[in-house]
Each structure stands twice: as structure tokens, then as C-alpha cells.
Amino acid sequence: MNTKDFNHIIHRLKDSLFRFSLRIVGRSDEAEDVVQEVFIKLWQKKSEMGHIQNLDAMLMRMVKNLSIDKTRSKHRKTEEYDLIVEQKNNYSPSPERQTEAKDALEKVNMIISSLPQKQKIVFQLRDIEQKTYEEISDILNIPTNQVKVNLHRARKTIRQQLLKVHAYGL
Amino acid sequence: MDYKKIQNLLEKYWEGNTSIQEENILQEYFESNMIEKEHLPYQSFFLFRKKERNKKISSDFSIVPKHETVKTIHIRSKKWLAAACIIFISGFFIWTQHNNTEKEKFANVIEINNKEDAYAITLETLRFVSTKLNKGTSKAAEKIDKVKTINRFIKQPKDKNH
Numbered sequence: 001m002n003t004k005d006f007n008h009i010i011h012r013l014k015d016s017l018f019r020f021s022l023r024i025v026g027r028s029d030e031a032e033d034v035v036q037e038v039f040i041k042l043w044q045k046k047s048e049m050g051h052i053q054n055l056d057a058m059l060m061r062m063v064k065n066l067s068i069d070k071t072r073s074k075h076r077k078t079e080e081y082d083l084i085v086e087q088k089n090n091y092s093p094s095p096e097r098q099t100e101a102k103d104a105l106e107k108v109n110m111i112i113s114s115l116p117q118k119q120k121i122v123f124q125l126r127d128i129e130q131k132t133y134e135e136i137s138d139i140l141n142i143p144t145n146q147v148k149v150n151l152h153r154a155r156k157t158i159r160q161q162l163l164k165v166h167a168y169g170l
Numbered sequence: 171m172d173y174k175k176i177q178n179l180l181e182k183y184w185e186g187n188t189s190i191q192e193e194n195i196l197q198e199y200f201e202s203n204m205i206e207k208e209h210l211p212y213q214s215f216f217l218f219r220k221k222e223r224n225k226k227i228s229s230d231f232s233i234v235p236k237h238e239t240v241k242t243i244h245i246r247s248k249k250w251l252a253a254a255c256i257i258f259i260s261g262f263f264i265w266t267q268h269n270n271t272e273k274e275k276f277a278n279v280i281e282i283n284n285k286e287d288a289y290a291i292t293l294e295t296l297r298f299v300s301t302k303l304n305k306g307t308s309k310a311a312e313k314i315d316k317v318k319t320i321n322r323f324i325k326q327p328k329d330k331n332h
Contacts, residue, residue, distance in 0.1 A: 010233065014231060015225070015226045015227055017227075018225070018226070018227035018231075019222065019223075020224050022225070026207050028222075028228070031227075032227060032228065032231060035227060035231070036232075036233055038279045043233070044306040048281055063173075089278055104214035104217075105214055105217060105218050105221065107214070108214050109218065112218075113327050118248040127193075127219055128219060128222045128223055130190050130193075132190070148186055152185060152186035154184065155184050156184065158215065159184050159212075162211050162214070162215055163211055164209070164305055166210070166211035166312075167211075
């Protein structure tokens, strides 16, 4: 792997690795540190990279492990969720509507954050990163049926909570 | 959009049985302004998915660990500062001590301005030195006598010619 290849990998994967780490650690600065550490490790082991079959999965796995280590190492407060609603509407929404939308997204974030770790990770990889079941299975090193089970449970919880929020505003 | 189709896809989605393409159809539907009332509880969720997908790492992201470097330099400079302080304080302490010793050395020195006094003191000093020298000479003479006495007991080697 030369510098050009390395830069290409950084450019292609930095954002998805960052989002994945952020879902686990909950803080942007820590997620960036994780991504940085992973790329440094990759550069240090560049001579061994020729033998790696699925580099993307390997990097995702490294990010997952490092992020989990970070959450275990200390108690951290989950960063306040910065919400900006991007709508395709041509009109400018009123401040009330903006606040409502922000609150709604914040509630969704809270629902997902409260999922069990494995479900949260599977959800992130599928719903945000749009990975196939096989890719998720490869990244997490678990069978495909386990990926499906975790995703099903995560979505079931999300649906129940969304209906509750809509009905009672909880 | 076809309500029935969307409804079916949604059910499939919640069961975890949709393909990525089918999920994209749902995503488009929820991003549009033509959402059925029954689907409104899920709108924020699909908008959340969109928002999350657009999240990016900061533009100044670099694999050079900038925080670490700053931290290291900071720590290093602190160490240097501490070392410099210790050296400075130690130096000052040693210098002060040395100064005091020098002062103490010359604390008993009397300045003599009078010629007669100077002569008397010099004479007294010379007498003192002379006494010490005499004592030394007599001790040396005693030692020489002892050596001579010992030599008497040591047999002289016989002359080979005799």
C-alpha cells in the first residue's frame, strides 16, 4: 500500500467509520480519535495489507472494538444531539415547527441510543450505512441469522417506542 | 405513492425482511410531503435516518494526531520548565552558600593600618613559625637517632673479598 492508496481509503471510509464510532461512543471528538487511531494502525501495518481480503470490514471491526473499549474505559456523558432538520420544502418552517421537528428527532435518537449494544450496532450498519446482512455478518463476525434477529428486535423496539411517542408524546 | 404498497413495505421493514432497494423506496416516501396520516408516527424516524447518513467527520480531520502533539509539546515544555526551575533554584542556593563561606573565611581578618602593629604581628608570626620549625627539627633528629640505633642491629653484609 502506498500513500496514494492510503489517502484514497481515508477519503472513502472516514465518514462511515466516524458515524459508526459515534453511534457507539456518543461523542464526536472521541469518534474522531477512534477513526484516527484506526488509520494510524492501518498505516503501521501497511505491509500486511496485501493479505487482507475485506479491508472495509476489517476497518469497521477495528472501529467497533476501539469504540467499545473507549466506552468501557470511562463514564461519559452522551453528547447533546445537534439537530438540523433538512427538508425539501421550499417554505421556511416556523420556529415552532423547527422545535417540534428537533424534539422528534431527539426522541428518535434517544430510542436508538437506549437499544442494547449489539442491536444498536446492527441497526447502524444496516439503516445508516446500508450494509447487506452478509457484510454486517463479516464485520461483526456473527452468523447472518443473528444479524437478522438483532435487526428485527431493534426495529420492533423502535416501532413500539415511536407509536408510544406519537400517542402519548413520551 | 401507492398506499398499499407502502403499507406492505413498512410491515416488511419492521419485520426486518426488506432489501436495501425497498428501504430506499420507503426513505423517499417519508422524505416527500405526501405522507398518509397513518404513517406519520414513523416520519421522524426516517428523517433521522437521513440526517444520520449525512453526518461527516470534521473537515480538518487529519490522521496526524494534532491533540496528542499539542498535548505532548505542552507536557514536554512543562517538564523543561520544571527542570529549569530546579536548576535555577539549586544554582541560586549553591551560590548563596558559597558566598557565605567566603564571607566567613574573611570574617576574622583584621585590617592593619599601623606600621608598628604590622611589624609586631609579623614578628609574632615568625616566632610562631620558628617554634614550630624547631619542634619539627628536634622530632626529625629523634627519628634519625632511632634509625641509627636500628642500623646497629642489622648485620652488615660481608665483604666478598675478605
